[in-house]
Amino acid sequence: MFLTTISATDEDSGRNAEIVYQLGPNASFFDLDRKTGVLTASRVFDREEQERFLFTVTARDNGTRALQSQAAVIVTILDENDNTPKFTHNHFQFFVSENLPKYSTVGVITVTDADAGENAVVRLSILNDNENFILDPDSGVIKSNVSFDREQQSSYTFDVRAVDNGSPPCSSAAKVTINVIDVNDNPPIVIYPPSNTSFKLVPLSAIPGSVVAEVFAVDGDTGMNAELKYTIVSGNGRSLFRIDPVTGNITLEEKPTVADTGLHRLVVNISDLGYPKSLHTLVLVFLYVNDTVGNSSYIHDLIRRTMETPLDRNIEFKKPPS
Ligand SMILES: [Ca+2]
Ligand SMILES: [Ca+2]
Ligand SMILES: [Ca+2]
Ligand SMILES: [Ca+2]
Incomplete structure (x- = not known):
């Protein structure tokens, strides 16, 4: 490829003014015509590999x-737009807490372009997201x-596009996933018991160890934030009952006696x-x-009346009517 013509002058005449051109060292990628001084490139250059070449030429008379x-x-070497923008990841994964205020930063997209000047000026955009996110085209925030x-949506996935300012422009795309971390x-x-006013009969003949009632609850969170523990916090003064902390099943601890007859109000904490924070x-x-x-x-009627007794106090057993 023609680059330029090197020319020198010589004020003598004849052979004393005949000029021969010669390349110095460090010019292995170039050819110089000895007679015409035409400088040509002997290979294809890649600006991203080496941008400047410095060498000497000699003009000698005969x-x-x-x-x-x-x-x-x-x-x-002048730049050509021969590099597409490169994302640092094909798939960006970000983790954010739920309940984060609107307009919070949830992540930063990084992209590079090996070219120079406008060929390396990259702008980012979101391709397919229902305006749940805003991407700064320059900073990638x-x-x-x-x-x-x-509890409504635990992750969001969309594609982002990077376009450089070259003509013609080059572009590339990457995937972004925003994972929402649970907050308690x-x-x-x-769920069970269905109301605070229902009751279960425990016959005097009930066998210790048998399940006499069940408590069951659900929690909309996930992981430990949804793991439940059941405890009886009051109403079990004689330790007649026991609740399984995991299943919520209430079992009889010992055989009830006549003294145990009546209404028992167990306050169960879930x-x-x-x-x-739990x-x-x-x-x-x-x-x-x-x-x-x-x-x-x-x-x-008894159950209604127990409501007058604070929950942290055991209600007195009421004798059934004779
Ligand atoms: Ca280039
Ligand atoms: Ca480019
Ligand atoms: Ca939650
Ligand atoms: Ca929870």
Whole structure:
């Protein structure tokens, strides 16, 4: 490829003015025509590999006592847009807490372009996201345009595109996933017993170890934030009952005696194992120790009246009507 013509002058005449051109060292990628001084490239250059070449050329006359002079040649390789923008990852993964305020920074996309000048000026955009995120086209900073609720949506995935300013422009794409980390923002919800006013009959003949009632709750969070622990916090003064901390099953610890007959109000605490803050719910479990239910409206009346007793105080056993 033709680059330029090197030319020198000589004020002598004849052979004393005949000029021969010669390349100095460090010019292995170039050819110089000895007679015409035409400088050509002997290979294809890659600016990303080497941008400048510096070498010397010598002009020598054909005099019997040859005279010569030297000049420095600098060849600068101009850029071509032959590199597409490169993302540092094919798939960017970011982790954010739910309940993060809108417009918080959730991640930064990094992209490089090996070219120079405008050929390396890259702008970023989001391809397919329903305006849940805002991407700064220059800095690559991704901000949320929504407040995250992991219980509604636990991850978001979309594609981003990088386009350089070359003509024609080069572009590339990458995937982005925003993972929403759970925060313990849901207390346990009691499924069973269905209400705080229902009761279960515990016959005097019930066998110790048998399940007399069940407590079951769910928690909308995940992991430890949804792991539940059941405990009886009051109403079990004689330790007649025991609750399984994991299943919530309430079993009879010992055979009830006549002294145990009547209504027992167990206050059960259901707490999650959330960190740093655990959330909890209280539920009332009424157990009526007697041979038969007898008059159930009487028991419901008792249950209503227990509401006047604070939950941290054991209610007095009420004798069934004779
Ligand atoms: Ca280039
Ligand atoms: Ca480029
Ligand atoms: Ca929870
Ligand atoms: Ca949550």
